[in-house]
Amino acid sequence: MEAGGSREREARNYLEKHRIMELLKYLTSVLLFIRPEKPREYLIAILEKLRIAKATGVAFPFFMDHSNITAMFDMMDSSKKGTISFVQYKEALKTLGLCPADEVLKDDGHAITLDKFKSEVNKRTQEICGRTKGKGSGSCQTAAEQPRLH
Amino acid sequence: MDATTAPHHIPPEMSQYGEENHIFEIMQNMLEQLLIHQPKDPILFMINHLQLDNDNVPKIVILGPPASGKTTIAMWLCKHLNSNLLTVENLIAKEFSSLAAAARKHYQINKRVPSMQLVRLIQDRVSEDDCVRRGWILDGIPETREQALMIQTVGITPRHVIVLSAPDTVLIERNLGKRIDPQTGEIYHTTFDWPSESEIQDRLIVPVGISELETAGKLLEYHRNIVRIFPSYPKILKVISADQPCVDVFYQALTYVQTNHRSNAPFTPRVLLCGPMGSGKSLQAALLAQKYSLVNVCCGQLLKEAVADKSKFGEVIQPFFEKDMAEYKLQEGGALGSLPCNAVPGTARMLLPDSLIMKVLSERLNQQDCIQKGWVLHGFPRDLDQALMMDSLGYKPNRVFFLNVPFDSVLERLTLRRTDPITGERYHLMYKPPPTTEIQDRLLQNPKDAEEHVKFKMDLFYRNAAELEEFYGQALTINGDQDPYTVFEYIESGIINPLPQKVP
Numbered sequence: 001m002e003a004g005g006s007r008e009r010e011a012r013n014y015l016e017k018h019r020i021m022e023l024l025k026y027l028t029s030v031l032l033f034i035r036p037e038k039p040r041e042y043l044i045a046i047l048e049k050l051r052i053a054k055a056t057g058v059a060f061p062f063f064m065d066h067s068n069i070t071a072m073f074d075m076m077d078s079s080k081k082g083t084i085s086f087v088q089y090k091e092a093l094k095t096l097g098l099c100p101a102d103e104v105l106k107d108d109g110h111a112i113t114l115d116k117f118k119s120e121v122n123k124r125t126q127e128i129c130g131r132t133k134g135k136g137s138g139s140c141q142t143a144a145e146q147p148r149l150h
Numbered sequence: 151m152d153a154t155t156a157p158h159h160i161p162p163e164m165s166q167y168g169e170e171n172h173i174f175e176i177m178q179n180m181l182e183q184l185l186i187h188q189p190k191d192p193i194l195f196m197i198n199h200l201q202l203d204n205d206n207v208p209k210i211v212i213l214g215p216p217a218s219g220k221t222t223i224a225m226w227l228c229k230h231l232n233s234n235l236l237t238v239e240n241l242i243a244k245e246f247s248s249l250a251a252a253a254r255k256h257y258q259i260n261k262r263v264p265s266m267q268l269v270r271l272i273q274d275r276v277s278e279d280d281c282v283r284r285g286w287i288l289d290g291i292p293e294t295r296e297q298a299l300m301i302q303t304v305g306i307t308p309r310h311v312i313v314l315s316a317p318d319t320v321l322i323e324r325n326l327g328k329r330i331d332p333q334t335g336e337i338y339h340t341t342f343d344w345p346s347e348s349e350i351q352d353r354l355i356v357p358v359g360i361s362e363l364e365t366a367g368k369l370l371e372y373h374r375n376i377v378r379i380f381p382s383y384p385k386i387l388k389v390i391s392a393d394q395p396c397v398d399v400f401y402q403a404l405t406y407v408q409t410n411h412r413s414n415a416p417f418t419p420r421v422l423l424c425g426p427m428g429s430g431k432s433l434q435a436a437l438l439a440q441k442y443s444l445v446n447v448c449c450g451q452l453l454k455e456a457v458a459d460k461s462k463f464g465e466v467i468q469p470f471f472e473k474d475m476a477e478y479k480l481q482e483g484g485a486l487g488s489l490p491c492n493a494v495p496g497t498a499r500m501l502l503p504d505s506l507i508m509k510v511l512s513e514r515l516n517q518q519d520c521i522q523k524g525w526v527l528h529g530f531p532r533d534l535d536q537a538l539m540m541d542s543l544g545y546k547p548n549r550v551f552f553l554n555v556p557f558d559s560v561l562e563r564l565t566l567r568r569t570d571p572i573t574g575e576r577y578h579l580m581y582k583p584p585p586t587t588e589i590q591d592r593l594l595q596n597p598k599d600a601e602e603h604v605k606f607k608m609d610l611f612y613r614n615a616a617e618l619e620e621f622y623g624q625a626l627t628i629n630g631d632q633d634p635y636t637v638f639e640y641i642e643s644g645i646i647n648p649l650p651q652k653v654p
Binding site for chain 1: 163164167168171173176177180181184185188192193194196197200201203
């Protein structure tokens with residue numbers, strides 16, 4: 001029984017460490033949205049692109065592109081103030097699957113602007129897809145920067 | 151995107167695509183493999199896994215007492231499914247392996263292989279290319295609970311486990327007649343399975359250890375162990391009686407191995423019930439709608455409702471429902487003559503044009519409750535053209551049932567229907583007879599239930615049925631000539647279990 005418990009813990013840690021669940025959710029969403037004729041081949045293509053993006057730091061073609069992020073922000077910001085509340089921001093990240101349920105985001109008292117929202121979404125998506133820590137983080141930043149300039 | 155906005159409408163195309171391509175199962179298998187192997191580079195592992203595309207290769211375990219015919223069944227299954235057979239003998243016979251050599255030595259001395267070595271041999275064999283691509287069938291392994299747990303620990307999980315069973319006396323007797331062909335390794339029997347070629351007959355030798363006493367001893371050990379192996383494979387195990395002809399056992403095993411288990415994939419039933427008049431479609435649809443909260447869409451009912459509601463469709467449809475058509479036909483011959491519709495010779499009415507029915511139906515099926523909860527459709531399509539039209543508009547049922555009822559039963563069910571004109575109560579002279587003769591005297595019959603009409607409708611259905619059956623390739627045929635709840639259970643199992651895989 002003890003051995004079973006520790007293997008389960010190992011498995012859960014593995015899932016957490018590599019953010020497997022988020023990756024699978026992302027892949028499933030892409031498949032259902034695009035509905036390619038040959039799902040396996042399409043999945044292989046996406047995964048290959050991910051590998052390349054991870055290795056070379058090239059911007060990964062995000063599923064949520066920037067018009068989508070802007071549209072989402074506008075939907076939440078119904079009074080067009082230019083900012084959204086912290087609660088809305090947290091819910092949005094959870095909906096996108098970018099924020100595990102138990103993560104505590106600090107509320108710095110200011111409302112979240114469109115730019116901050118965009119950069120946070122980009123950063124988290126990069127983390128999931130790339131999982132580059134330490135020396136790779138430089139390329140992460142550049143990859144995140146590039147789309148913002150569009 | 152807020153939690154506060156209204157429930158998001160998921161387009162039905164997404165769930166249809168997901169079901170057809172088994173997206174859930176693909177993802178589930180990938181996750182299983184990731185958790186078992188926990189590779190350092192998950193993305194590369196996932197790419198390789200997807201390229202292998204071996205989610206559906208056979209992974210079978212066959213267990214059973216001595217003389218039950220395990221090896222015979224395993225060999226036949228192997229040939230039929232083009233897979234690899236793994237037995238204790240051929241695992242230890244492996245060349246160029248020190249592990250196998252050590253196992254052989256042990257086998258020669260003690261007549262059994264230690265579990266650790268056996269499991270390691272299995273692990274090596276299963277990771278070889280041909281097993282990965284074509285699957286494997288384990289014959290007689292695991293022998294004990296210890297082995298079963300060890301195999302599970304290294305990540306080898308079968309998808310189907312077959313356990314053969316037969317009474318001990320039968321087995322002891324059978325074992326006495328066992329003969330082996332030393333060249334091919336095939337097992338024959340003096341009574342049940344004697345080879346026809348005389349040269350094989352001459353070759354056969356009597357194997358060691360088949361006397362009654364020895365068989366009884368082996369059986370004792372088998373019974374002790376098998377009971378403790380059952381809990382390791384709770385949902386994938388099936389017991390097949392070995393006390394029947396070999397061929398029957400084989401076909402049962404083959405059918406079982408080719409069925410998929412119920413999966414946890416999200417599933418919105420879109421059920422189509424087809425059958426002649428009187429087959430029980432409306433009743434089954436009502437039962438299904440009630441139990442599974444599906445929307446009951448009866449085509450005839452829908453049209454009548456449209457007329458009653460005086461909607462825009464209703465006004466167009468109403469003329470078709472008028473009783474006196476003769477006069478109408480003369481008038482409308484010009485305008486409506488060009489519409490494609492099923493004109494029925496011999497009756498004064500013209501049937502509704504297909505396009506009109508389709509419009510009313512589309513309107514109903516596009517409503518949110520149908521998309522979300524699923525639907526049960528009956529009364530449409532009645533022929534290939536209507537089916538093609540429905541398909542082209544995107545309304546594809548994921549379960550189709552044909553209810554077969556013989557003509558006499560239909561006549562019995564329909565021609566004995568009566569209605570009481572005063573209370574409005576409906577009776578059936580055989581299944582629900584009226585309580586008093588006074589009521590019985592005043593009962594009336596609906597002209598639609600007259601024998602002539604019923605015969606005509608049945609002919610109409612059967613003329614088109616063959617085409618419909620061909621169009622809906624995955625349709626299930628059910629014997630409708632039983633009591634309603636039995637038929638309902640068959641339909642339920644057809645909906646809940648995954649569709650049978652076609653034999654390649």
